[in-house]
Amino acid sequence: xxxxxxxxxxxxxxxxxxxxxxxxxxxxxxxxxxxxxxxxxxxxxxxxxxxxxxxxxxxxxxxxxxxxxxxxxxxxxxxxxxxxxxxxxxxxxxxxxxxxxxxxxxxxxxxxxxxxxxxxxxxxxxxxxxxxxxxxxxxxxxxxxxxxxxxxxxxxxxxxxxxxxxxxxxxxxxxxxxxxxxxxxxxxxxxxxxxxxxxxxxxxxxxxxxxxxxxxxxxxxxxxxxxxxxxxxxxxxxxxxxxxxxxxxxxxxxxxxxxxxxxxxxxxxxxxxxxxxxxxxxxxxxxxxxxxxxxxxxxxxxx
Amino acid sequence: xxxxxxxxxxxxxxxxxxxxxxxxxxxxxxxxxxxxxxxxxxxxxxxxxxxxxxxxxxxxxxxxxxxxxxxxxxxxxxxxxxxxxxxxxxxxxxxxxxxxxxxxxxxxxxxxxxxxxxxxxxxxxxxxxxxxxxxxxxxxxxxxxxxxxxxxxxxxxxxxxxxxxxxxxxxxxxxxxxxxxxxxxxxxxxxxxxxxxxxxxxxxxxxxxxxxxxxxxxxxxxxxxxxxxxxxxxxxxxxxxxxxxxxxxxxxxxxxxxxxxxxxxxxxxxxxxxxxxxxxxxxxxxxxxxxxxxxxxxxxxxxxxxxxxxxxxxxxxxxxxxxxxxxxxxxxxxxxxxxxxxxxxxxxxxxxxxxxxxxxxxxxxxxxxxxxxxxxxxxxxxxxxxxxxxxxxxxxxxxxxxxxxxxxxxxxxxxxxxxxxxxxxxxxxxxxxxxxxxxxxxxxxxxxxxxxxxxxxxxxxxxxxxxxxxxxxxxxxxxxxxxxxxxxxxxxxxxxxxxxxxxxxxxxxxxxxxxxxxxxxxxxxxxxxxxxxxxxxxxxxxxxxxxxxxxxxxx
Numbered sequence: 001x002x003x004x005x006x007x008x009x010x011x012x013x014x015x016x017x018x019x020x021x022x023x024x025x026x027x028x029x030x031x032x033x034x035x036x037x038x039x040x041x042x043x044x045x046x047x048x049x050x051x052x053x054x055x056x057x058x059x060x061x062x063x064x065x066x067x068x069x070x071x072x073x074x075x076x077x078x079x080x081x082x083x084x085x086x087x088x089x090x091x092x093x094x095x096x097x098x099x100x101x102x103x104x105x106x107x108x109x110x111x112x113x114x115x116x117x118x119x120x121x122x123x124x125x126x127x128x129x130x131x132x133x134x135x136x137x138x139x140x141x142x143x144x145x146x147x148x149x150x151x152x153x154x155x156x157x158x159x160x161x162x163x164x165x166x167x168x169x170x171x172x173x174x175x176x177x178x179x180x181x182x183x184x185x186x187x188x189x190x191x192x193x194x195x196x197x198x199x200x201x202x203x204x205x206x207x208x209x210x211x212x213x214x215x216x217x218x219x220x221x222x223x224x225x226x227x228x229x230x231x232x233x234x235x236x237x238x239x240x241x242x243x244x245x246x247x248x249x250x251x252x253x254x255x256x257x258x259x260x261x262x263x264x265x266x267x268x269x270x271x272x273x274x275x276x277x278x279x280x281x282x283x284x285x286x287x288x289x290x291x292x293x294x295x296x297x298x299x300x301x302x303x
Numbered sequence: 304x305x306x307x308x309x310x311x312x313x314x315x316x317x318x319x320x321x322x323x324x325x326x327x328x329x330x331x332x333x334x335x336x337x338x339x340x341x342x343x344x345x346x347x348x349x350x351x352x353x354x355x356x357x358x359x360x361x362x363x364x365x366x367x368x369x370x371x372x373x374x375x376x377x378x379x380x381x382x383x384x385x386x387x388x389x390x391x392x393x394x395x396x397x398x399x400x401x402x403x404x405x406x407x408x409x410x411x412x413x414x415x416x417x418x419x420x421x422x423x424x425x426x427x428x429x430x431x432x433x434x435x436x437x438x439x440x441x442x443x444x445x446x447x448x449x450x451x452x453x454x455x456x457x458x459x460x461x462x463x464x465x466x467x468x469x470x471x472x473x474x475x476x477x478x479x480x481x482x483x484x485x486x487x488x489x490x491x492x493x494x495x496x497x498x499x500x501x502x503x504x505x506x507x508x509x510x511x512x513x514x515x516x517x518x519x520x521x522x523x524x525x526x527x528x529x530x531x532x533x534x535x536x537x538x539x540x541x542x543x544x545x546x547x548x549x550x551x552x553x554x555x556x557x558x559x560x561x562x563x564x565x566x567x568x569x570x571x572x573x574x575x576x577x578x579x580x581x582x583x584x585x586x587x588x589x590x591x592x593x594x595x596x597x598x599x600x601x602x603x604x605x606x607x608x609x610x611x612x613x614x615x616x617x618x619x620x621x622x623x624x625x626x627x628x629x630x631x632x633x634x635x636x637x638x639x640x641x642x643x644x645x646x647x648x649x650x651x652x653x654x655x656x657x658x659x660x661x662x663x664x665x666x667x668x669x670x671x672x673x674x675x676x677x678x679x680x681x682x683x684x685x686x687x688x689x690x691x692x693x694x695x696x697x698x699x700x701x702x703x704x705x706x707x708x709x710x711x712x713x714x715x716x717x718x719x720x721x722x723x724x725x726x727x728x729x730x731x732x733x734x735x736x737x738x739x740x741x742x743x744x745x746x747x748x749x750x751x752x753x754x755x756x757x758x759x760x761x762x763x764x765x766x767x768x769x770x771x772x773x774x775x776x777x778x779x780x781x782x783x784x785x786x787x788x789x790x791x792x793x794x795x796x797x798x799x800x801x802x803x804x805x806x807x808x809x810x811x812x813x814x815x816x817x818x819x820x821x822x823x824x825x826x827x828x829x830x831x832x833x834x835x836x837x838x839x840x841x842x843x844x845x846x847x848x849x850x851x852x853x854x855x856x857x858x
Binding site: 046047048049064067068069129132136137138139155157158160245246247249250262263264265266267268269271 | 390392393395396397399400415418419422423426427428527528529531590591593594595596599603608795798799801805808809811812814822825826828829832833
């Protein structure tokens with residue numbers, strides 16, 4: 001395809017490309033321009049030198065991170081929390097989308113959909129404040145209910161015994177509705193004749209889900225799974241910053257929070273950039289690996 | 304015709320927008336000569352943005368307070384405040400990293416905040432005013448060598464090859480001006496009576512443990528909730544002050560052979576950690592003490608749900624004012640004085656009173672002379688009194704050579720029980736000027752805190768008598784921490800040294816004593832790996848035969 005032909009094609013479909021433009025601009029500004037700052041990880045960043053004038057430091061800050069006595073623990077925690085979120089949080093929106101698809105009362109379906117979307121728009125600080133109130137061992141409503149049942153108050157937050165449940169539970173609660181939208185759209189795109197054919201063949205509703213609905217969302221699920229794998233080294237800084245504290249430090253310290261605390265909290269900007277870059281490179285490698293596996297196993301892949 | 308109108312309207316709109324944009328581009332803060340009378344006529348009017356980097360500080364609800372009006376008349380400067388909500392260290396790092404700089408920075412003279420501003424000075428982010436100090440005598444006086452503690456002088460004021468970037472504030476001008484905040488443990492008086500324990504009979508760590516145990520065993524309730532035996536304010540402030548029962552309280556201890564070591568390595572530190580772990584695991588210390596936010600902490604306190612509070616007394620009195628008013632007899636009174644490890648029974652309390660605030664003019668300042676004029680005026684005696692007492696003739700009068708509050712304002716301020724000092728702030732007090740008003744001269748130049756009501760003054764005096772039976776001694780010695788930062792390995796060591804507080808908290812929540820000690824030991828090992836031994840040896844050599852701080856109570 002020659003360049004002039006390509007431009008002619010783009011011009012012919014310019015309206016569609018115009019729709020694309022805001023997304024491209026967004027990615028360029030927020031994802032590509034900041035790549036320029038990666039060099040800070042290899043420099044001794046100074047306020048006066050900035051990105052380009054600070055002296056080179058080689059791999060000094062990467063070395064510092066791997067020498068840090070908690071680096072292994074932090075990497076392990078990040079992977080464990082991300083894996084739990086993926087293992088439990090990934091299938092949940094699919095389940096919700098399938099369940100909603102089976103609801104035939106339109107009004108009820110809309111209400112449930114709206115209610116499930118709402119938490120997505122609430123910031124983590126509000127969610128955590130709500131949780132602190134609801135789960136407080138000192139008169140929190142949940143503990144009040146438990147006390148009626150004769151159960152002693154439980155310290156849910158900042159408690160190693162409840163940490164993973166709280167982290168994964170709040171993540172699922174906050175994102176399940178929003179993440180189910182794309183699956184709802186995929187289900188809506190399934191040809192209704194397939195369901196009718198399945199019914200004629202004697203399939204009950206579970207069989208229809210198994211043989212029609214699930215294959216209908218398979219491709220989109222694989223794509224989203226590949227993308228999620230890229231975030232395996234990122235456990236979510238806002239949530240962990242707010243929901244992990246001294247009591248849960250040994251299982252709750254993650255890379256994202258370490259980057260923020262060492263960079264902004266301690267002013268070690270080059271070190272933070274190095275840790276952040278390490279996190280991103282591992283994420284990229286994981287995406288490439290999973291993409292290749294997915295292509296071989298299912299013929300579905302990102303690229 | 305319609306088209307013509309449409310085109311005309313479009314052109315008009317475009318012209319209006321263009322003019323508006325051009326007007327928006329002009330600097331409306333351009334210095335301009337004032338037309339006022341008196342001394343201000345030669346002063347340019349300018350608005351300066353001041354970052355008051357103290358977490359939780361707030362301003363007034365009005366555009367221009369009477370105090371700000373006087374400052375504008377005297378200096379031509381209108382201050383546009385910016386306050387910090389969140390970590391002060393993060394703020395100072397963020398403004399220089401993003402270059403979102405105010406004209407004037409003012410903030411804490413300790414910890415990461417001070418390190419951040421010193422780093423900024425060394426990297427040419429601040430204005431060097433050394434050649435202008437002769438024009439601003441009040442500023443020169445506030446950072447003269449004899450008026451700044453030696454270690455702080457070397458570390459922050461005279462650390463830039465003769466250049467001067469930082470001003471220090473609130474260090475006492477005379478011994479009479481030193482403020483003792485009366486840090487300690489305070490108990491609700493009615494609760495102490497209810498369990499039959501005289502708070503002054505609680506002396507040792509074992510007494511204190513039994514005292515908290517008795518409170519817990521009495522199953523008291525407040526506001527329908529169980530009373531928490533020991534608590535504090537947000538993020539654990541200042542629950543950990545019981546450390547002085549286990550070691551001298553300063554960051555460094557004498558090992559016994561004349562050599563110093565970081566207190567984190569001492570045996571006392573282990574005992575201190577395990578003691579707090581015991582308090583927490585037995586439900587004597589608030590399980591949320593180190594994780595709670597300010598609103599949640601204050602809610603517990605204001606509802607009377609905490610029996611013993613650890614903090615400085617003014618904070619406790621402010622936070623419990625409403626509850627104590629509604630429940631007579633429930634005011635907080637001092638516990639102890641508790642034992643102080645390594646101190647003779649007749650030892651005066653060693654307090655660090657060395658100025659709490661540093662101020663700098665950033666390289667983004669639009670008018671350096673105006674900034675210096677403002678700061679010099681605030682540091683003058685007149686400016687000091689203005690920021691502490693308000694406007695003379697409006698809020699107070701000089702009676703027999705002594706500042707005396709006007710009754711109207713005294714009553715208004717005293718009746719403001721909100722704890723937010725809104726009445727004072729709307730007059731221009733407590734909004735940040737007091738942080739920048741030079742050396743503390745509250746007693747030597749002023750007449751003490753004239754806004755303090757008699758009842759509160761008596762309460763504070765009473766607590767002082769109990770907690771400071773041998774008086775106080777202002778620390779003048781060297782802090783080894785200020786010397787250690789000059790060692791070549793400091794850059795490597797600092798990240799591990801910064802983790803001691805986090806490790807202590809984590810250890811307090813550990814599942815067992817062994818697990819707690821393991822957490823401390825792991826960090827000790829990391830500190831050794833990153834150069835602690837060498838840096839400590841260097842510090843010991845540098846401080847040989849010098850007076851060093853190893854005994855210190857919080858202030």
